[in-house]
Amino acid sequence: xxxxxxxxxxxxxxxxxxxxxxxxxxxxxxxxxxxxxxxxxxxxxxxxxxxxxxxxxxxxxxxxxxxxxxxxxxxxxxxxxxxxxxxxxxxxxxxxxxxxxxxxxxxxxxxxxxxxxxxxxxxxxxxxxxxxxxxxxxxxxxxxxxxxxxxxxxxxxxxxxxxxxxxxxxxxxxxxxxxxxxxxxxxxxxxxxxxxxxxxxxxxxxxxxxxxxxxxxxxxxxxxxxxxxxxxxxxxxxxxxxxxxxxxxxxxxxxxxxxxxxxxxxxxxxxxxxxxxxxxxxxxxxxxxxxxxxxxxxxxxxxxxxxxxxxxxxxxxxxxxxxxxxxxxxxxxxxxxxxxxxxxxxxxxxxxxxxxxxxxxxxxxxxxxxxxxxxxx
Numbered sequence: 444x445x446x447x448x449x450x451x452x453x454x455x456x457x458x459x460x461x462x463x464x465x466x467x468x469x470x471x472x473x474x475x476x477x478x479x480x481x482x483x484x485x486x487x488x489x490x491x492x493x494x495x496x497x498x499x500x501x502x503x504x505x506x507x508x509x510x511x512x513x514x515x516x517x518x519x520x521x522x523x524x525x526x527x528x529x530x531x532x533x534x535x536x537x538x539x540x541x542x543x544x545x546x547x548x549x550x551x552x553x554x555x556x557x558x559x560x561x562x563x564x565x566x567x568x569x570x571x572x573x574x575x576x577x578x579x580x581x582x583x584x585x586x587x588x589x590x591x592x593x594x595x596x597x598x599x600x601x602x603x604x605x606x607x608x609x610x611x612x613x614x615x616x617x618x619x620x621x622x623x624x625x626x627x628x629x630x631x632x633x634x635x636x637x638x639x640x641x642x643x644x645x646x647x648x649x650x651x652x653x654x655x656x657x658x659x660x661x662x663x664x665x666x667x668x669x670x671x672x673x674x675x676x677x678x679x680x681x682x683x684x685x686x687x688x689x690x691x692x693x694x695x696x697x698x699x700x701x702x703x704x705x706x707x708x709x710x711x712x713x714x715x716x717x718x719x720x721x722x723x724x725x726x727x728x729x730x731x732x733x734x735x736x737x738x739x740x741x742x743x744x745x746x747x748x749x750x751x752x753x754x755x756x757x758x759x760x761x762x763x764x765x766x767x768x769x770x771x772x773x774x775x776x777x778x779x780x781x782x783x784x785x786x787x788x789x790x791x792x793x794x795x796x797x798x799x800x801x802x803x804x805x806x807x808x809x810x811x812x813x814x815x816x817x818x819x820x
Contacts, residue, residue: 490788500731508654519640567598620646663725
């Protein structure tokens with residue numbers, strides 16, 4: 444009886460130990476699973492990365508301004524005589540050649556004046572010839588012959604003036620270009636002065652950017668230097684230009700000099716009045732260490748980048764930035780060539796956090812495969 448009780452107690456202890464061991468194992472496994480889930484959750488932060496590289500970095504100076512036609516290639520065309528517009532042959536956007544007819548004024552009055560001047564001239568010619576013959580025969584006085592000749596010269600001048608005025612009823616373009624604006628319409632009256640233009644003609648090939656350059660940059664910019672011109676109207680497109688002149692006078696109010704940059708514009712994509720920015724290379728660093736600008740993080744005025752280690756954990760690292768060249772940023776201190784930095788997804792990252800990096804090369808390959816797959820479909 445005593446022996447059976449001992450066996451029961453022993454069996455109960457064994458059962459309790461087995462249950463405890465099982466419970467402990469399940470608990471540990473669950474805890475491990477939770478930790479694994481947390482680690483997986485942390486590692487699920489996907490970021491895009493790029494390598495720290497060496498290459499050319501240029502120190503750029505930007506000059507902004509408005510695109511306009513060159514001097515003497517933007518004119519407002521007026522009639523040289525007063526009258527009413529009878530014919531107007533162009534509208535905005537039309538291309539015109541030099542001396543092409545643009546408008547015609549009513550010329551009835553000037554036609555009458557020309558006929559009258561012609562009749563006066565013919566009468567003066569006849570009278571001058573008659574008195575010349577009489578003077579040769581001694582019938583007319585020398586003064587009469589001289590007066591007749593003087594009248595002929597005056598009549599000839601009046602006729603020439605009337606013919607010129609009649610010709611001025613035809614308004615022609617003084618330059619080759621495009622009709623930028625039409626100020627008047629058929630039937631309207633003009634006063635024959637520059638204050639009453641009919642159309643505006645401009646030639647935008649080449650086109651010119653006029654901008655202000657701070658005096659501190661004058662030593663970096665030279666006439667004949669090539670520049671890159673961009674405008675928001677054509678994002679991603681760069682136009683080549685040339686510094687044609689730097690005006691000698693400095694604006695005392697702004698402390699800047701005026702720079703003229705000429706840009707070829709054969710396809711006429713660039714329009715007058717567009718706002719554009721020219722980038723001028725001040726100096727070049729041929730073997731500079733750089734990262735994409737997107738990798739740069741400014742926290743409390745402290746420039747930093749997130750470097751991804753071999754264990755996929757990020758390290759927040761302070762850097763000393765140099766020059767910015769378009770989408771590249773020179774790094775003077777803080778990173779080494781070949782290291783990997785986060786370019787997209789750095790918001791919310793902390794030192795030591797684990798990430799899933801995706802390099803630029805991987806993205807390019809994936810995009811190429813996707814495009815190829817789409818084509819095959």
